[in-house]
Amino acid sequence: MNLIRDRNHTPKNALKNSELRYRRLFETAQDGILILNGDTGIIDDANPFLLDMLNYRLDEMVGKQLWEIGLFRDRQLSESAFLKLRTEGYIRYDDLPLETKKGVRREVEFISNLYQVDGRMVIQCNIRDISGRKVLEAKLRQAEKMEVVGRLAGGIAHDYNNILTSTLLQLSVLLNDSAHTENTKRALRQLQEDARRAASLTRQLLLFSRLQVIGRAPLNLPEVLEQLLEMLRRLMSKHVLLEPDLGKCSIWIEADRTLIEQAVTNLCLNAQDAMDPEGGQLGLAIRLVELDEEAPLLNPLARAGLFACLEVSDTGCGIDAFTLPHLFEPFFTTKDVGKGTGLGLSLVYGIAKQHNGWVEVSSTVGVGTTFRVFLPALRNAPPPKIEAPAAAIRGGIESILLVEDERPVREMIALALRSRGYRVFEAASGPMAIDLWSAQAGAFDLLFADMRMPHGMTGTQLYERFKAERPTLKGVISSGYSDTNFNLQGLAGSGLWFLPKPYDIGTLALTVRNCLDQTNPPGAAPSAAPSPSPRG
Template structure:
């Protein structure tokens, strides 16, 4: 009976069935016969069979050749072990490990390029400010700046894939977020595609970065649109889901418990198994040259993972595609809307202690701040910054420090300097979330961060916000150390 169940046949269907008809690959049968004919037995011999409905089965055979007293072969005693599910899980694990390795590489590249692009974006803007408006060189300089900004967007996508971007999560209801994007999505996908939005999670909440969730929906919608060149139907739906142990075992990386599931489905061309296996890899694309970077779905993958979620895909050639993003449910109340308005990138006269070990970034930052009226004390490493803080007789209003530096990281330096100068404001710079994130994947309370790469106006605005933000200490900075604090 076990054999009938394995191959999907009824007892009345096996009469006259030849064993060779069960093999998915004739070469497997030839190898099996050769091996058992030579040694008289095989153990854990890997073969592929095919069920009655055509479904392939991965199996291990252990068999012994049976002979009569004269040595004539009578048949085989065979034990078949179905390892189809094990092979599927192993393949998923290998894919997960590969994605993890690619993510580490992508995150490292993005981190290094953050410093380079900060300079490539910032220097042209300083040059443009000094050029007459009719100088024809301005167009070329601005082209350099705009190209660097585009490269910066690619860096942010790499950081999203590698799960190393800085999130700003809050408790949100996914239904109104999805519904609120409907108008924009209809304009994006065009009139030949029907958009059906069905928010059905009934007010269940998740903790996520709303901007990143919008990016997930946008990227999946664009992917669906491109898969339907002759039009079709795009469905976006939310629902509640309870992921159990069985689901977790079948989908490595998924966590058990209550979730909200975001489903995005299309009636497009679909994908074959080989394509499905690679769709989340960065820079992999089936589109023609110039029609995509191959980072859209890898960005979705990274955002889902960084939020503690899971993404699954179902697709067949000609049968459309469905992506399901599972995000953990929370019981907290929805966060109120933030009524704060961005601070203008204005001028100032405060004293800023700038600590950055990359000379080009440090020099650019100093020029940007000095041009806006700030006095900048410059340090190349943490020990030098500590010495300046001890020796400087006047106030220091703000510490502007990179996170990753020799000797000690920026956060430890900030701890030492705020102990030396209570009331000192702190603004960190980084392009890499591992440098600044707390245990739960979000910014620690009170940690102000300027993300690299940044433009001059971004730096000026972040400095002004850090200086003007409510907090402990004197409103205009802290006084210098007393004589006993100084080193002679």
């Protein structure tokens, strides 16, 4: 036995075993390996991973100099790199472009070493494909760029909403003045409508920047889509024919209007991209469906019940079987770098899920694709909402601490509230509000504060501070947007209401009165300006 063991461990067998181990590593390595003659640059060997990566056969590479084959097309660079390697014994390229036999560009990490084997010089090149990593890095840069653009858009929308709030409040005052002639009032109403259309534009900016406050309300889906059509038509290229089929019946859901509009817009833009550059037909339809207990058998996400089915279809290129399972993955895109973030469909999926719904997709390559968004539907239409005219809304004698850093907005709010009998104390910042609170010994019934103010203090922080001293205090927080994702669902029982900018006097007066009376559950106040789609 010892004799056999000794024979197995002879230098000859050890060398053979070492060669076998190296060959096994060479054959199974998950990086490309290329072996060259160190004196001539002629290729001696290439491992299977490299051959598969570059679409070459072994006989197409062995026996040729490195710069003779297509993947190293820059002969001068290859020859100079070869000379440098012979001199220095090591060379590295962190990002080297290669070209496969089929003409596909590959970004690789290229490391070469020169060493001696049995008296001759050998070069080993280790080649790692980093194309996927480069794509991910490009997507990350694009996402970061979009984040910056989104923040810029949100900031612009916030500033415009302050301007529009002041404008709408002043127009409300003028419209309530009986001294104006009917012609003057007609002009003022037109200005008010223009301001509301401008408000819908800022809403689109907030939608893009994802800084719009989230809040659900009953929506008649066909009506929402009808108002969105004009904007969609402006977004579509002249080669895309938008064909809506919204029906004649109301279909009610409880949803966040801006998120639903975002989902529809994303789906339509995705459909348009699928039909570029020739164009085609883009269908937008809505229908009411009742799903039975067998629905989950066809789709695990589905369930029995009454649903609004929103359908967006196109006559584009279609989606292959490999791509379909990845459609809703964040950053997954089949578009060229710079033409998409890969977030559009993942946002649609997320919005549907937020509303207790789901998304289905069917597609045929060369024919087109259909997306269906299922959202829970209300079985009964909500009672009609009766908006009281601003003049008819009851005022009061309560004391209000008003905190707003924008002087024109603050002055108009104070004017509107004082005209209804309220005692209003004004502050332009959090510290000023704290001083006023102390001076008045906290004798306030309501805090009306902007969400974001100078000196790093928010309206909610002020409310929490004052509420601890005066438990009966009520509060209204207002903002052009909320980058803290103001939680409307968490307001129940807190006495705190949220009023999104812009708003008119009627909405302001109604919100303040309801908050003081606590006649409705806290949350987003009714919008002063229904959100019509912007018109040119």
